[in-house]
Amino acid sequence: MNGAESLLRTLVGSGVEVCFGNPGTSEMHFVAALDRVAGMRVVLGLFEGAVTGMADGYGRMAEKPAATLLHLGPGLANGLANLHNARRAATPIVNIVGDHATYHARYDAPLASDVHGFARPVSAWVHSSASAKTVAADGARAVQAALQSPGQIATLILPADTAWLEADRPAPALPKPMPATVSSEAIDQAAAALKSGRKTMLLIRGAALRERGLSAAGRIAATTGARIACDTFAPRCQRGAGRVAVERIPYFAEQIVEFMKGTEQLVLVGASPPVSFFAYPNKPSWCTPEDCRILYLAHADEDGTAALEALAEVVKAAKEPLHVGPLSKPDIPAGPLNPQTAGQVIAHFLPEGAIISDEGATAGGGVHRFAAAIAPHDHLALTGGAIGQGIPVATGAACPDRKVVCLHGDGGAMYTLQALWTQAREALDVTTVIFANRSYAILNIELARVGAGDPGPKAFSMLDLHNPELDWVKLASGMGVEANRAASVEAFASLFGSAMKNRGPRLIEVVL
Template sequence: MRGAEALVGSLVGAGVEVCFMNPGTSEMHFVQALDAVPEMRGVLALFEGVATGAADGYARIAGKPAAVLLHLGPGLGNGLANLHNARRAGTPLLCVVGAHATDHVRHDAPLESDITAVARTVSGWVHTSGDARDVAADAMRALAATSERGGQIATLVLPADVSWSEGAAPAPALPAAPPYPPDPGRVAAAAAAVAEPGAVLLLGGPALGERAMDAAGRIAAATGTRLLVETFPRCWDTGAGRPRVDKLGYFAEQALAQLDGASSLVLAGARSPVSFFGYPGVPGDLVPDGCPVLGLADTATDACAALEELAAAVAPDAVAEPAPRSAPQPPPGPLDVRSMSAAIAAELPDGAIVVDESLTAGAALAPALQTAAPHTQLALTGGAIGQGPPTAVGAAVAAPDRPVVAVQADGSALYTFQALWTQAREQLDVTTVLINNSAYAILRVELARTGAGEAARSGRAGRMLDLSDPTPDFVSLATGLGVPARRVETTEALLDALRWARAEPGPHLIEAIVPAVG
């Protein structure tokens, strides 16, 4: 048996049944193994950043490791931004990178590069397989490593000759590393903290599932503790019937106001909050002076169990107050981000997955979704834009019975718009609401916040933040990639388009024209 066939067969045996890929010459034997091992589903992407983002979205929703196949060092480099987002999310992800045949490396061919050096920037585990007889076992070690530290990227470098050589055999799966159990001392310290007025419980990472949110809601109901969710949650069960919790603000000033007066800050699966960027005269550490920070559970700990133990200690008889289902119909007339967000909330199906890369529109979208149908949100965990379209691909592959609604800013969509082709090819149930304000609107805001000054749209600086002249035609672009699309400019038209997309199988794009910001 060839090395690649043994590797793919072992992955299937270990429960990995999908591989997102953008292969090249060095990966041809892996591709051929898809015929020999038909249980493995290959999903083709037109760009490596789509493949890596899709693997991230798949793992977040499936709750198990994802696999991605990339071509040599440049292919890995092209996929790096969404691997960065996956790393920040704690996503268990196996990244297989093809390499030149071992005896070809000495020729320093044009695509030769230091793959392991690039891989280590995002991976917690890196290994180059050196023999076909070992490759399946190497893959099983890599897969097991994805569960360590609460979830990480493991990169297996696969030389072409290791793929094509005979003598390989499948290897059995290795046990995944379980999360650490809650620390009784940390639970006790958190119990003392939330018993005091003014405590804040910041939820993130593994603490955002339905059970964990219910436990947090009971703690809040019994003690008056304020609940906050990290700014960009990796996988958050929210909406009607679940505790109503605000996100920590993106801008430092917003977060500082939310945390002002906190007597203590208890972290459950979240990192201690810091500003996304440094600004003149604005603190980078967002914890108020004198506020103690207590770690109830880090990302490698069973955060749900820790919250349930804390709830048992301080709120044994409490009941979480659920958010009502009361998303109102938005006002008619020309669209803006508020009416757009209200329309999305009003039409959101039960059990939907919302992929949120709305960026500047997020301030309106987040509160609108709090009383929408119960759903799961995936967000831009690492801040590297272009995550939304591919993450929607992975989420839809992982949960074909759940509709996916991707709320997508126009500028960041152009980074990975090729993902729509994969949505069309796989006939995925994804509705993309693309917010077109013809600008990198967030950067217009940031230009002033960083002290660089205001940007006149007619000026040279303003032109660097503008997406007009020419303005991309997203309806034409989507149609050209095989996705039916509409352009809407009013609330009524958006509501009608959302119903149209929901009524038909397969992907759709709705280009929502909203006023420019700044």
């Protein structure tokens, strides 16, 4: 077998089941090996930003890495923004980046570039294979690196000759790294703080935002009165009826300050203290009260879920968690179609077990206020602020077989709309809701907030998408996705309700 086949067999043997890719000439031996090796699903994306975002969505849900297959430095470069988001999400991903043959590098052909340089800012692990004989072992190391708790990006650069020359054999899977165990001192310290009677907030991120961790946090809250919060942009949070409700930190600095007000102790579980998303003149970056004590129960690489369960034991937590409510879906609202009513429609129809890929930006909030009482679901946020995550993450999260609702602002959706084609090709069960306000609406708010003086028409034109208006029905159907436009609550409720009852990709443009 050649190096490419040894790598593919190693990846499969190490538990990697899906490869999202957009290959070129230097990856053709890897592509050709796909028919000789069972166990790897390959999903084509028409742009690498779509490819890496799909791997992020898949990894967040599957809790194991997908591979990506990217074409030299520029192919990797196109995927970097969504790898930035994935890095912030701590999603495990193994990038396979083809490169020129080792002996060809010296000729500085047009596609030659500093692939290492492109990879480094987003990758916790980068390696370029030096020989076909080592590719398999390198692949096993890449998977292990990606699985390092809480999840990392590993980038393996594969020079073309290391793919086509003869290899020995696949490499055995390396042991899966486990999250570090939290020390009993950290648990005792947090327990003492919680029992002190001071106002305490548990701020949680990572795997502890799933049912088990939340249940432990809810039991702690029932006994100690602690608040339970998560970041504005938590990678994945399990929400809905029957689950412990989590307060989500708001977006703007002054809202965060208000949210944190009175907090005397902040107990961090895989999270960092909240800071302002951007800096603004004369507004704080640091949003925790100055006299608040900060304790780390679990760092991001530690097992926050087990730590919360141990903490619950030490504080002799109640059996029943606090903040658990029954299913109470809102009715379909009356009135004009706007982010609030659209969100209520979505909350009404969302089926149990759905995934929300949320890049709704200024228009996405309508559903959140109902989050605790609607059908149990997973919420995936835009973790790194690089817009253009929502559609690809929805696409990857839908693999192999989940219902996904993607909420998206129109500005950000244009970044990686190519992922819609993959949804059609793979017949994925994704309903995309485009909030078409014809603007970078958040920037109109930000332009005022940054104190930029008295902006004129040229400035405002840079935030405006009216000229010409994007037609999302045409864009989506041009890529094979059934699409409709809704200009009223009734129309949206009919379209969205139908989408929730049926399978397959579709898109609804909500005209705001």
